Amino acid sequence: MAADQSAPTALVLGGGAVEVIRSLQLAGIPTAVVSTPSDPSKHSTYARSIFTWDWSQELDKHDEALADRLVAWALTQPKAPVIFYSSDQALIFVSRHRDRLSRGFRFAIPDADLVEAMVDKGLFANLADRMSLPVPATKLISPEQAAAGVPDLSDLGYPLIIKPERRDRSWRDIKDTDEIKVKALVVESAERLREMWPTVATLGHTLVAQQYVLGAESEIESYHVYADETGEIIAEFTGKKIRTYPVSCGFTTALAITDVPDVLNMGRKLTEQLDLRGIAKFDFKRSPDGELLLFEINARTSLWNHPGARAGVNIPAVVYADLTGRPRPVMAAHPRPVTWVHPKDILAARASGESMRSWAWFALRSQAKAFWNWRDPGPFLGMAISRARSGDFT
Template identity: 45%
Template sequence: MTMAHRATRRTALSTTDSPALVLGDRDLAAPLHAAGAPVTLVSRPTDIARYSRYVSRWLADPRPDDDALAATLLAAARLGRQPAVLFYQQDDDLLFVSRRRRELAPDLRFVIASADLVEKLVDKAAFQDLAAQVGLPVPCGRVLDLTGPLPATAELSFPLLVKPLRRESSWDSASAAKAAVVRDGRQLDDLVRRLDGRHARVIVQQPIDGPESRIESYHVYVDATGQVAAEFTGRKLRTYPRSLGHSTAVVTTDAPDVVRVGRDVVDRLALTGVAKLDFKRGADGRLWLLEINPRFNLWHNVGAAAGVNIPATVRADLLGRPRPRRAAARPGVAWCHVKPDLLSAREEGTSVGSWLRWAVACETRSGLDPADPMPHLVGKLAVPLYRRIRRRPERPDGT
């Protein structure tokens, strides 16, 4: 029996309870599984998360055909006897659910911010305007139009932090980091050349000095009545690349000022649903709001391990069940993405032995995880074989 068949066969073995349909990865499946939800993962065929012990069933994600994805989700929801709850993890997933909410809502249960707010939070130019309108503590910034001449150097105050308006793969070909710092007009011109016309506009902001470990976050679920149902705070430990990179190690914290500022931002925006608010703490201790992501994310795995399971609380509300007991998250609970975090730790001068002792003590992990080894094994063995077969040219007889 192939691994793909094994993944499908688990459907028959799973509980008849309300399924959690997950547009996401293992870090979202884990807290739902911990709450007793049978997880149906919707992802690419090469996604190794489908082999996780936290996943009961797998469905192929047919995107870029959004119509087909909607049909897949609705068919899965109508198949079961219990109502299905939908979870979404990336920006593309968020926008799909938001823009299709009327079509999906009759058969799927989910929480999501208002359609207008979702669009404004995903687009960094619209978010900059929104922040100015409601008085959010964001760094000063402006949008640069790259289709015409750039502003004169004298009009710009270097250094500048340059970010795409949306997270897109086309940015990755120009920068390994999520953003880029340019210190003069020459560096800005060089970045524009590397973007090679793939971005018509970017946003530039005054950077907040300090390492990525000064980035702190507020995680919240606001219910339909506007009340905070669950919340916790955290801080980045490392990213890869080390500057402006993607998170490789994070830890929960006890930060009352992050909670206070986070709640104020949520109130100003009348935000409901789930959200992650990223702040950077300046040298003077002031919290600067960098972005708001109104979707589920990897932090919900470590949050659940710390005692605040936001996906489980959302699911309980949508199914009309009692919520998990509300408690403060335990500070110091860690998550790491094993391979890139080792690279980041080595770059900062940490020995392999010291890092390994720390990683073994982590409560949650992505990548190589002894508690859930199958995705890693499949990634090392089956996925490369699958890709080679897909690239193999057909024989003359068509076989």
């Protein structure tokens, strides 16, 4: 859909912005981006790049000077732009500088304390305990405890997972035995814990040890929601991972938009319980007995917004409408089945034993594809050129 250039601009902050741009493009919303230097979203013909910014820097680098720079740009626009944030760093930046940014922008964001708790896994563990959220058994390990020696985690049972309070550059230097970066480390036994402890203990962060919920990554399901300033749920859908890379504790490479009643009901219940406002994604894993266990909440836009929009629930579009006083677009009461695929899914499919013929047919039939759009090939080509130059094809 052609963008209405007389409408306020939607400004997307953070890495991985291209899938958010796709959802805004489908609604005909003019879009700009402040992406990372390596993010291919800046090559999109549907989004003008204001400037690039390294969102992976330490949080104190995203300071008042950056906020003032953005506000100065916003004040040159005919109408106040709408901010969307597509990474945790961008979310925290907007939350911590919300008063300053509100001088030039419009945005929807949860309460500041709730934002901090959703981004920091240590704070989230405390929030979950305080509010009796349905999370797996969890223990926090302070840097001092980590330095004192290998902790006794036998009460969590094995296997378990270890993850940092926040994934930053130091965590990205941690690799598993296959030398592949992962979201969390799976620890199969006390012996394995002793082997890896000298490495993870030096990170200097609070570590989160959590009971591992048995089952494939395809048992991970999610609830996606937008609640307006009164707390009313305006748009929602559910989703399910198909594959990740790496296969265990990896990043999503294929997913499906679903319409699953118990996930909807659990998501609605938690949205109300947390008194949440704005956009959020609740991640659950279904245990072998069918119970939904909550892993994390992300209060930001994400790659799921693109397939969600193609399924009939364009969450960024309805947020934009509310913030700009425009009529809300119609949201499907029951989203259409849609699958989304990332180029790296070919690696995930191969690792899981799927034939290349079967994978090619799946990818061809997927209604949403990461990076690729026939009318906007720039992000895909930019990604391919960047990886070719770096030699990173994994």
